[in-house]
Amino acid sequence: MERAVKAELLDGLPPTDPGAQGSRRDLQRLNDLMGHAGLAARALSRLHNGETFQLIDLGGGDGTFLLSVARLLGTAWLGRTATLVDRQPSVSPETERAFALLGWRVEAVQSDVLAWIHPPATHPREVMLANLFLHHFPTAELTELLQGLARRARALVALEPRRSARALACSRLVSLLGCNEVTCHDAVASVQAGFAGHELSRLWPGGDWALQERSAGLFSHYFAARRISASP
Numbered sequence: 001m002e003r004a005v006k007a008e009l010l011d012g013l014p015p016t017d018p019g020a021q022g023s024r025r026d027l028q029r030l031n032d033l034m035g036h037a038g039l040a041a042r043a044l045s046r047l048h049n050g051e052t053f054q055l056i057d058l059g060g061g062d063g064t065f066l067l068s069v070a071r072l073l074g075t076a077w078l079g080r081t082a083t084l085v086d087r088q089p090s091v092s093p094e095t096e097r098a099f100a101l102l103g104w105r106v107e108a109v110q111s112d113v114l115a116w117i118h119p120p121a122t123h124p125r126e127v128m129l130a131n132l133f134l135h136h137f138p139t140a141e142l143t144e145l146l147q148g149l150a151r152r153a154r155a156l157v158a159l160e161p162r163r164s165a166r167a168l169a170c171s172r173l174v175s176l177l178g179c180n181e182v183t184c185h186d187a188v189a190s191v192q193a194g195f196a197g198h199e200l201s202r203l204w205p206g207g208d209w210a211l212q213e214r215s216a217g218l219f220s221h222y223f224a225a226r227r228i229s230a231s232p
Contacts, residue, residue, distance in 0.1 A: 001163055005138045005193040008186040015062070015090035023182040024090075027132070028064055030174070030187075034220050036131055036159045037065065041072035043157040043224055047127060053154060054126045058113055059133035060084030063091040063099070063106060066129070070102050078103035085109045085116050114141065117148030130158040134200070134223075135193040143203050150205045155226045161194030162221040168192065170219060195221045 013020035031037060044055075057066045063084055070077065082104060084091065089108035099106045109116065128149055137145055149156055161167065171187040179187070200223040201213045208228045216222040 001165065001168070001192075001196075003139075003163060003193060003195070003199070005136070006189045008136065008189050009182045010186055011136070013182070015088055019180060019182045022180040023186065024062055024064070026174075026177075026179040026183040028068075029177065030179075030183075031065055031068070031131070033177075034159075035217055036220065037068035037072055039159055039216055039220070039222065040069045040129060040131065040157055043222075044069070044073065044127065044129070045076075047155050047157075047226065055080060055082040056126050056128045056153075057082060057084045058128055058130045059136075060086050060108070061088075061090060063089075063095045063108070065131050066106070067095055067098055067102075069129070070099065070104055079105075081105045081107075083107050083109055085111055085113055087112055114145060114148070117145065117152060126153050128153045128156040130156065130160075132160060132190065134158050135160050135190055135195065139203070146200070146203050147205050150207070150209070150225070153225075153227070156224065158200070158223040159216065160200075160221045160223070161190045162215055162219050163191060163194035163196045164219075167194070167219045191219075195223070 010020055010023050060066055061084070066082060066084065070080070080103070084106065086108070087110065089110055091106065091108050096106065134142060134145070168188070168191045171191045174187045175184050198213050201211045204211060204225055210226045210228050212222070212224045214222050
C-alpha cells in the first residue's frame with residue numbers, strides 16, 4: 001500500500017467546534033486502546049538519567065495525551081517543564097490544574113512546527129514527543145521537519161499509525177466504538193498516511209544517532225531517535 005497524505009477534517013476545525021471537541025474525545029479513547037501513553041512513558045523513562053531537559057510535545061493540541069503520559073512517568077519527573085507546540089493549542093484550565101498537581105509546568109506555543117523548528121538550538125537539550133503527528137506531512141515536508149528536529153533535539157519519540165491492510169480495515173470500523181463523523185473520516189486518512197518498515201529511519205539525517213523503528217501493538221508504528229554524541 002503506497003503512502004497517501006490527505007487532509008484530515010479535525011485539522012480544519014476550530015477547537016470550539018462541537019465536531020472537533022467530540023473527535024478529540026474520540027482520540028483520547030483511541031489512544032487508550034492503542035496504549036500510546038504507556039508506550040511513550042516507557043520510551044521517555046529510558047531516556048531519563050537525571051539530566052534536565054525540555055520536553056516538547058509536537059502537535060500537542062489540548063494536552064490530554066501528554067497528561068496521560070505524565071501520570072505514568074512518576075515522581076522522577078516532578079518539576080518537569082513541557083511545551084505543547086500546535087497551530088491551535090486548546091489546553092483547558094482543568095488540564096493545566098491536573099498538570100500542576102503532578103508537579104509539571106506546561107506552556108502552549110501557537111505555531112506551525114515547520115516555522116518553530118528554526119533556528120536550531122546551539123546545544124540541543126530538547127526531547128521531542130510526537131503522537132499521531134508525523135503522518136500529517138507529505139514526504140518533502142516530513143523530510144524538512146525531521147532534519148529540523150535532528151538539528152535541535154537530543155531525542156525524538158514518535159507514535160504513528162501503522163500503514164497496513166489490517167489497520168486500514170479496522171479504521172473503517174471506528175464508528176462501532178461510537179466515534180463521530182470527523183473521527184471516522186480521519187481514522188482512515190491517518191492509516192493511509194501512516195508508516196511501515198523503516199520509512200522514518202530512511203528520512204532521518206545521518207550522524208551519531210541511535211535509531212529504533214518497529215511496529216507496536218496491533219495498529220501502531222514506533223520510531224525513536226537518540227543522539228549519542230555530545231554535540232550536533
